[in-house]
Amino acid sequence: MEILIYGAVNSMIFMLLAAGFALVYGVSRIPNFAHGAVYVLVGFLTWSFLNDLKLPYILAILLALVVSALLGLIIYRFVLIRLRGMPTSEIIASFAVSLVILEGLRLQGIAGFKGFIGPFYSLPPFFDAKINVAGVFVDFQRLFILGFGSLILLAIYLFTHYSKAGLKLRAIAQDEQAAMMLGIHPDRTAMLSLAVGSALAGMAAVLVLPLGNLAVEQGYHVLIRALAVCIVGGLGSWAGTILASLVLGYTVIISSTLLGTVWESMVLVGTIILILLLKPSGLLGKQKELEERV
Amino acid sequence: MEMSERRKKRLDRSITVRSRGLYALSSWREMTFLLLPRVALVALLCALPLMLDMYWQRVFCAAATYAMLALAFDFLAQYAGLVCLGLSMFIGLGGYVSGSLNHYWGWPIWVTIPLASVTGAALGTLALVLCLRLRGVYFAIVSFMLPLFLVSFIVATSILGSTEGISSLDYLPNIWVEQYLLVGALLVALFGLRRLMTEDFGIILQAVKDNDQAVKASGIDITAYKIKALFLAALIGSFCGAYLSHLYGWLGLSMFAMDFSILPIAATVMGGMGTLAGPVIGAFVLTPLSEALRGFGQLRVVLYSLILLAFILYKPEGILNYLERKYFQFERWEKV
Amino acid sequence: MTGERILEVTNLWKSFGGVHAMSGVSFDLHKGEVVGIIGPNGAGKTTLVNLLTGFVKPDDGRITFMGERIDGLPPHKIALRGLARTFQVMRPFHTMAAYKNLIVPLNSPRVRKTRSGALGDLDSVAIDILEEIGFERDARVPYKTAGSLPLGYLKRLELARCLALQPVIVLCDEVFSGMSMSEIASMLPLLEKMQMNGITLMMVEHRLRELFKLAGRVMVINFGEKIADGPPAEVMEDPAVKKAYMGAEDRK
Numbered sequence: 001m002e003i004l005i006y007g008a009v010n011s012m013i014f015m016l017l018a019a020g021f022a023l024v025y026g027v028s029r030i031p032n033f034a035h036g037a038v039y040v041l042v043g044f045l046t047w048s049f050l051n052d053l054k055l056p057y058i059l060a061i062l063l064a065l066v067v068s069a070l071l072g073l074i075i076y077r078f079v080l081i082r083l084r085g086m087p088t089s090e091i092i093a094s095f096a097v098s099l100v101i102l103e104g105l106r107l108q109g110i111a112g113f114k115g116f117i118g119p120f121y122s123l124p125p126f127f128d129a130k131i132n133v134a135g136v137f138v139d140f141q142r143l144f145i146l147g148f149g150s151l152i153l154l155a156i157y158l159f160t161h162y163s164k165a166g167l168k169l170r171a172i173a174q175d176e177q178a179a180m181m182l183g184i185h186p187d188r189t190a191m192l193s194l195a196v197g198s199a200l201a202g203m204a205a206v207l208v209l210p211l212g213n214l215a216v217e218q219g220y221h222v223l224i225r226a227l228a229v230c231i232v233g234g235l236g237s238w239a240g241t242i243l244a245s246l247v248l249g250y251t252v253i254i255s256s257t258l259l260g261t262v263w264e265s266m267v268l269v270g271t272i273i274l275i276l277l278l279k280p281s282g283l284l285g286k287q288k289e290l291e292e293r294v
Numbered sequence: 295m296e297m298s299e300r301r302k303k304r305l306d307r308s309i310t311v312r313s314r315g316l317y318a319l320s321s322w323r324e325m326t327f328l329l330l331p332r333v334a335l336v337a338l339l340c341a342l343p344l345m346l347d348m349y350w351q352r353v354f355c356a357a358a359t360y361a362m363l364a365l366a367f368d369f370l371a372q373y374a375g376l377v378c379l380g381l382s383m384f385i386g387l388g389g390y391v392s393g394s395l396n397h398y399w400g401w402p403i404w405v406t407i408p409l410a411s412v413t414g415a416a417l418g419t420l421a422l423v424l425c426l427r428l429r430g431v432y433f434a435i436v437s438f439m440l441p442l443f444l445v446s447f448i449v450a451t452s453i454l455g456s457t458e459g460i461s462s463l464d465y466l467p468n469i470w471v472e473q474y475l476l477v478g479a480l481l482v483a484l485f486g487l488r489r490l491m492t493e494d495f496g497i498i499l500q501a502v503k504d505n506d507q508a509v510k511a512s513g514i515d516i517t518a519y520k521i522k523a524l525f526l527a528a529l530i531g532s533f534c535g536a537y538l539s540h541l542y543g544w545l546g547l548s549m550f551a552m553d554f555s556i557l558p559i560a561a562t563v564m565g566g567m568g569t570l571a572g573p574v575i576g577a578f579v580l581t582p583l584s585e586a587l588r589g590f591g592q593l594r595v596v597l598y599s600l601i602l603l604a605f606i607l608y609k610p611e612g613i614l615n616y617l618e619r620k621y622f623q624f625e626r627w628e629k630v
Numbered sequence: 631m632t633g634e635r636i637l638e639v640t641n642l643w644k645s646f647g648g649v650h651a652m653s654g655v656s657f658d659l660h661k662g663e664v665v666g667i668i669g670p671n672g673a674g675k676t677t678l679v680n681l682l683t684g685f686v687k688p689d690d691g692r693i694t695f696m697g698e699r700i701d702g703l704p705p706h707k708i709a710l711r712g713l714a715r716t717f718q719v720m721r722p723f724h725t726m727a728a729y730k731n732l733i734v735p736l737n738s739p740r741v742r743k744t745r746s747g748a749l750g751d752l753d754s755v756a757i758d759i760l761e762e763i764g765f766e767r768d769a770r771v772p773y774k775t776a777g778s779l780p781l782g783y784l785k786r787l788e789l790a791r792c793l794a795l796q797p798v799i800v801l802c803d804e805v806f807s808g809m810s811m812s813e814i815a816s817m818l819p820l821l822e823k824m825q826m827n828g829i830t831l832m833m834v835e836h837r838l839r840e841l842f843k844l845a846g847r848v849m850v851i852n853f854g855e856k857i858a859d860g861p862p863a864e865v866m867e868d869p870a871v872k873k874a875y876m877g878a879e880d881r882k
Contacts, residue, residue, distance in 0.1 A: 091377045091434045096599040103595040227435045265446040276424040501734045504723040513709035513738030
């Protein structure tokens with residue numbers, strides 16, 4: 001029973017982590033390696049707003065989310081926009097941005113910036129208590145993850161299916177050239193996708209970080225998890241991402257319970273290898289022809 | 295419509311024009327003009343170890359190692375279309391295999407280094423082979439993840455020295471072997487790859503970039519060629535790893551450090567993607583720079599990344615192409 | 631003229647997301663034939679070519695080439711058995727010299743196996759092939775960058791790429807498209823020469839008049855189905871074919 005609940009929570013965490021990356025890739029075919037960096041940055045920003053500026057928690061969170069969306073916009077507008085169409089450069093550039101942010105957070109001594117090193121940082125949970133669900137004690141934060149996470153997913157669905165901007169995103173995702181012919185501006189849409197994707201990373205950060213510590217290393221862990229979900233689920237398929245989150249979320253929880261948490265990476269890599277062997281396009285991946293199309 | 299009043303006109307230098315064609319052979323000046331860049335590179339590489347003191351010799355070794363990694367990265371990215379974000383994996387594989395053979399079985403270094411290069415390359419290629427059939431982005435993702443996975447695997451299983459690593463490996467015999475083995479390897483790799491690119495192998499890789507469907511329809515198994523290209527790059531990387539393990543007499547988790555993955559990429563972008571010699575130059579520029587900034591900790595990585603971004607956005611041609619242009623041509627403003 | 635059966639296609643089916651691109655097409659090909667494949671635009675002709683050459687996997691059906699099944703094989707393996715194709719959209723390896731384009735097929739295992747003894751310099755083999763198909767060696771045409779060649783030469787280069795493989799069948803996907811009548815007229819002898827050298831030709835075409843000069847047999851594909859198969863004159867009189875091309879006649 002414990003596994004059932006914690007597995008569900010873990011799956012939701014995986015889903016939230018992957019959502020931003022999957023959205024950006026699905027719409028603009030750009031692998032946003034800076035995804036994990038934005039996640040961590042939002043975490044630290046919230047912490048700063050909370051502790052240095054002494055803002056109320058809610059305000060800190062909202063402010064950080066706005067900043068994350070802006071960050072996504074900036075990343076696209078100033079870096080990626082110049083590199084559209086050159087996949088090699090896109091990958092390298094987004095990777096470099098990720099490093100600037102992540103390693104930059106570790107800097108010490110530049111203009112008095114002390115750098116975020118050490119295990120002293122954490123974000124407080126929304127409501128510090130546990131509740132008994134079907135015989136298992138679950139802390140509220142985890143329930144919030146499930147609750148807010150589902151809301152976020154619902155919001156994404158509604159946004160992409162019923163709002164004008166969201167429909168534009170889907171159009172570009174399905175067929176960029178046809179969408180362009182209909183007057184949809186690919187660059188603006190890509191900027192939107194990056195803003196939304198980064199905001200999703202921020203939301204994930206705000207929900208998940210209170211569970212543990214806040215450290216720069218998390219940036220890489222988050223990126224790995226998001227990438228694992230996307231590969232297993234299939235790049236470009238939402239259903240696949242959801243399914244993969246469930247698969248990976250539960251597998252990790254089960255293996256952690258049986259073998260210990262230290263094997264999580266092995267489980268992830270094992271699942272990836274398995275998928276690449278059996279169904280390279282991902283569990284529900286749409287692409288049949290995986291090689292570059294001429 | 296208003297047009298700008300002047301534009302840049304680019305002309306070949308007269309010596310460039312004179313050096314084309316067979317008659318260049320008859321003139322010392324033209325031959326020097328043609329050969330100078332290559333000779334200068336080789337001469338500099340061979341002469342530097344003699345001129346530097348011990349500290350800077352170590353820096354030179356580091357620079358040459360990064361240069362080889364940058365070569366491997368450039369080769370993979372431009373010629374095979376594979377962006378490898380985890381070069382440190384090859385360093386780690388080569389280093390661990392070589393060090394382990396030396397430590398656990400006592401094999402001498404002139405056996406372990408070549409053996410580790412090949413074994414490390416084979417393991418690395420095997421780890422990535424599943425991605426070769428898929429779109430380039432998969433390769434980038436998996437190559438990024440693998441070094442981190444290997445680290446956590448070693449820590450989790452506590453094998454091969456776990457977090458402390460293994461020390462007291464055999465050292466390279468003397469300082470001259472240290473330096474010139476690496477220089478030799480670098481030159482072999484550089485000129486070897488260049489030569490390979492003009493051979494049929496390189497032509498096929500180039501053709502794949504132009505039109506992969508036509509290559510398939512011509513009966514060529516593209517995946518097989520990508521595997522060969524990956525193995526070559528992995529060989530270079532593993533050799534560096536094996537070399538380093540015997541240079542420092544130590545192997546450990548730091549062999550999988552991000553530094554090994556990033557600096558070569560920054561060096562490649564800075565030096566000029568696709569030129570093979572450009573990344574080498576980039577490495578020799580960035581390594582002393584990073585050495586000088588050693589006291590600033592993580593600033594180094596941020597700096598490489600910023601330099602990389604600056605070049606990729608504003609001067610994507612890179613240093614080598616820029617120099618080459620200046621060398622062979624001159625520019626002049628001209629009224630329109 | 632025609633010999634044994636070398637290609638057997640049985641009941642080929644392919645859908646793309648609900649659209650039946652190929653619905654149960656079957657036919658045979660005999661050695662030495664020149665068969666045309668015609669039909670209205672979007673009828674599935676290029677899909678057929680892609681299915682035969684392995685770029686698209688069929689949902690159902692069998693393709694047997696020289697006695698062995700090839701459906702489901704990747705493109706390069708099919709090419710290695712001797713089934714070469716040209717591409718409708720011309721994209722040579724444009725940064726290289728024209729003759730270097732042929733280095734690619736000349737490096738395939740098939741060529742290395744069948745060319746016995748002195749392979750010689752692949753470069754000179756490439757130039758010889760180009761000369762045979764009309765690239766004037768004196769004018770240094772083979773050395774020109776492929777991207778700079780005019781269309782007529784590019785079409786020949788595509789054919790040369792196929793010929794370098796020493797193929798059994800060459801599938802031409804609209805080779806005549808974009809060329810003037812005189813250009814086509816100068817290409818016909820080349821195709822005839824290929825046929826005389828024992829190569830079987832299958833030509834997807836829109837230019838019917840020129841095609842009928844070469845083809846002894848013609849198949850008509852419409853909406854993924856084969857609606858006619860026979861000598862050109864017969865096929866063009868077939869009412870089903872007329873309907874497909876011209877639309878239905880007025881109802882009474």
